[in-house]
Amino acid sequence: MKNLAYLNKYFAKYKWRILAGVFCIICSNLLSTYNPEFVQKAVDEIAANFKNVNNAGQVSEAFKGKLTKDILFFFLEYLGVALLAGGFTFLMRQTINVSSRMIEADLKNDIYNHYQKLDVAFYRRHNTGDLMNRITEDVSRVRMYVGPAIMYSVNLFFTIVFVTTRMFMKNPHVALFVLIPLPVLSFLIYYINELVEKASSQIQAKLSDLTTDAQETYSGIRVVQAYAREKEMVAHFDEESEAYKEKQLNLAKIDSVYFPAMSFLIGCSVSLVVFIGGIQVGLGKMTPGALAAFLMFTNMLMWPVSSLGFTASMIQRAIASQKRINEFLNYKPDIADGKGIDKPLQGEIAFEHVSFTYPDTGIQALKDISFKVKPGERLAIIGRTGSGKTTIADLVMRMYDASSGKIYMDGTDIKDFSLYSLRRQIGFVPQDVFLFSETITDNISFGLDQSDKQTAAVYAGYASIGSEIERFPEGYDTIVGERGVTLSGGQKQRISIARALIKKPNILLLDDCLSAVDTATEKEIQQNFDQVLAGKSAIIITHRIFSLIRFDNIIVLEDGKIVEQGKHHELLQKGGVYAGIYEKQLYEQRAEVNTGS
Numbered sequence: 001m002k003n004l005a006y007l008n009k010y011f012a013k014y015k016w017r018i019l020a021g022v023f024c025i026i027c028s029n030l031l032s033t034y035n036p037e038f039v040q041k042a043v044d045e046i047a048a049n050f051k052n053v054n055n056a057g058q059v060s061e062a063f064k065g066k067l068t069k070d071i072l073f074f075f076l077e078y079l080g081v082a083l084l085a086g087g088f089t090f091l092m093r094q095t096i097n098v099s100s101r102m103i104e105a106d107l108k109n110d111i112y113n114h115y116q117k118l119d120v121a122f123y124r125r126h127n128t129g130d131l132m133n134r135i136t137e138d139v140s141r142v143r144m145y146v147g148p149a150i151m152y153s154v155n156l157f158f159t160i161v162f163v164t165t166r167m168f169m170k171n172p173h174v175a176l177f178v179l180i181p182l183p184v185l186s187f188l189i190y191y192i193n194e195l196v197e198k199a200s201s202q203i204q205a206k207l208s209d210l211t212t213d214a215q216e217t218y219s220g221i222r223v224v225q226a227y228a229r230e231k232e233m234v235a236h237f238d239e240e241s242e243a244y245k246e247k248q249l250n251l252a253k254i255d256s257v258y259f260p261a262m263s264f265l266i267g268c269s270v271s272l273v274v275f276i277g278g279i280q281v282g283l284g285k286m287t288p289g290a291l292a293a294f295l296m297f298t299n300m301l302m303w304p305v306s307s308l309g310f311t312a313s314m315i316q317r318a319i320a321s322q323k324r325i326n327e328f329l330n331y332k333p334d335i336a337d338g339k340g341i342d343k344p345l346q347g348e349i350a351f352e353h354v355s356f357t358y359p360d361t362g363i364q365a366l367k368d369i370s371f372k373v374k375p376g377e378r379l380a381i382i383g384r385t386g387s388g389k390t391t392i393a394d395l396v397m398r399m400y401d402a403s404s405g406k407i408y409m410d411g412t413d414i415k416d417f418s419l420y421s422l423r424r425q426i427g428f429v430p431q432d433v434f435l436f437s438e439t440i441t442d443n444i445s446f447g448l449d450q451s452d453k454q455t456a457a458v459y460a461g462y463a464s465i466g467s468e469i470e471r472f473p474e475g476y477d478t479i480v481g482e483r484g485v486t487l488s489g490g491q492k493q494r495i496s497i498a499r500a501l502i503k504k505p506n507i508l509l510l511d512d513c514l515s516a517v518d519t520a521t522e523k524e525i526q527q528n529f530d531q532v533l534a535g536k537s538a539i540i541i542t543h544r545i546f547s548l549i550r551f552d553n554i555i556v557l558e559d560g561k562i563v564e565q566g567k568h569h570e571l572l573q574k575g576g577v578y579a580g581i582y583e584k585q586l587y588e589q590r591a592e593v594n595t596g597s
């Protein structure tokens, strides 16, 4: 139960609404218990006047008039109370269900908000499906506790109190017999519910297999078709689908036992009342009207008592779900705000003996890295795949913290900055480009508060993508990604560069951002960069040498270590790794020219 304590703050927020709901439950229950009393009076009245019926079965005129009047009066009383009770039931649902929906929305927002703060390490450990599930499925299970479960429990409590009091006042003997089958009914329903629950969760798991399967096929449809594996894919899906159907049929079987079992037990209760009550009436210990009232009370108890079973399993499910939600809510990201310093950065970046080991795999990606970029300077980091370049970028962005050593920005340990301040001031182009399914303008303006086509076009120009965008029929309003145009790798990279530049940051961090563009475009961008980068500090990560950009320092990484460091001509003179890469690149370029590509 302590898992659900997290929800108390929401209950406090909506306490008046919920209390109003509870008040409505009490009123509606209290009123409903009057109706059997009216029926009792009416039946007793009729029974008492049987003497007015003569042997031929004729009723005297005077009595007919009185009976009609009385019965009409009972009818009106009954109708009035039923209407009032119905009104309160309506209000109860309106207040409690509405607050449960509000709490659901609040909880979803809180979880979403928290997700935004979690670090990369967290996202590596949990898959998207799991994250989605907790914010949708689990939250809706918790809502069942916040709304219906609480409503049914309160309802059950007051119904039992009011109804049993009246029954015991009428005839304790019969009352006792009415109550005997109820716990059995309750338990049986709980038991069946558990079975249903187990079957449903199996179905849920199968369904998620099925959707993942279908989704994979759709996303990979080009590979599937290219390898002519359609038949096998269909066969596999068929198998999964069959398994899903089996589980559904199993659930249907359990479901079909449910209602007959319930009707049977309710029937037992009712016949018990008729039997025991009949004897009591025969013995003159109870009026026929009271027996009728008893039958009504028995019916009134049935629904809330049978709801006890599934209220209990609803609460159990909510506990399990809230536990899963709390697991995420209580996760404290390792990457935190430190002292929360927020100051404009000049752009000095210093690594001092930084080493880094990936926590999950234990792979040591960086070993004793030291370098310094002064404000306005440009650093190139070159190295083979897997040498640790992206890891350096991730450390600068504080996606991870260094395992040892220190990283400073303008002389302040980056751990002391507020993450917001630090990241906002760096223009970062990640290696794996991600664009949102929105317009190109919106994608380029992502880091700004407002998107503006003109400004976006200027920066698209710097990233050498402007003319290509203008050639799209809808230009800058073209929607990118799943719902729109599929961009080429190189186009995506350049939009991502424009997105970083438009923030006008003092620091730029570009991770292999030209790997997918051709040499001509690469050259064009390099030429633009000299102007774009003026006065900014920049770290440019690449596996190719950009000889057109003037770098103040070049680092050559190998296996997480700096193996060479210096300016372009110094490194060429050295004749080491860098010179080797350069020569290879020149050779490739010459080959390209010769083949005319």
Ligand SMILES: Nc1ncnc2c1ncn2[C@@H]1O[C@H](COP(=O)(O)OP(=O)(O)OP(=O)(O)O)[C@@H](O)[C@H]1O
Pocket: 124, 358, 360, 361, 363, 364, 365, 383, 384, 385, 386, 387, 388, 389, 390, 391, 392, 431, 512, 543
């Ligand atoms: N999230 C991660 N968890 C565990 N190990 C990782 C992770 N990311 C990278 N590594 C490992 O760290 C090492 C350095 O990876 P990194 O991505 O920094 O290389 P890179 O120089 O950027 O390579 P590339 O040129 O291919 O982008 C590699 O051995 C890689 O397997």
Ligand SMILES: [Mg+2]
Pocket: 389, 390, 391, 431, 511, 512
């Ligand atoms: Mg990389």
